[in-house]
Amino acid sequence: MTKWPDDDVILYDGVCVFCSRWVRFVATRDVERRFRFTAIQSAYGTRLAQTxxxxxxxxxxxxxxxxxxxxxxxDAALTVLSLLPGWRWVRMLFAVPKPLRDAVYSLVARNRYRIFGKYEECFVPDAEMRARVIE
Structure with a gap:
């Protein structure tokens, strides 16, 4: 399995409204400020994605x-949620077979722009969250 030198980095689609809301959801609940974020459209995010x-x-x-x-x-969504305070209970969802979990995930991912919308440009976080963004 390929390794990456930075840890607790969330890669997301910066023009996807749903994905950007996911990042805000995580950032708000991540009281330890464990996670950092990178849009796939950034140079760093593109390298991470391609890797x-x-x-x-x-x-x-x-x-x-x-x-x-x-x-x-x-696996990404459940891993992140399980590391947030008050959300550790989602670990039990790992018991659901991965092909079933990923099928539901893929259905939402394929339709995310149509259901939730798309930004013209990458989502720009507020100043506090910007310190946690890797570009």
Whole structure:
């Protein structure tokens, strides 16, 4: 499995409204400020995506690097949630077979622009969150 030198980095689609809301959701609940964020459209995000086989021009997943390993699709979402205070209970969802979890994830990912919308440009975080963004 490919390793990445930075840890607890969330890769997301910066023009996706749903993905940007996910980042704000995590940042708000991440009281330890463990996670940092990078849009796939940034130079750093593009390198990260390509390293893990994600097409930066047509991403089908977000990702999180945790423990030096990239977690994709439902594994990424559940890993992030399980590390947030009050959300550790989601660990039990890892018991749901991965193909089923990823099928649901992929259905939402394929339709995210149509359902939630798309920004013309990358989502720009507020000043406090900007300190946690890697470009």
């Amino acid at each position: 893990f086989g994600i097409d930066p021009h047509d991403p089908d997943t977000n990702a999180v690097v945790h423990g030096g390993t990239a977690w994709l699709k439902s």
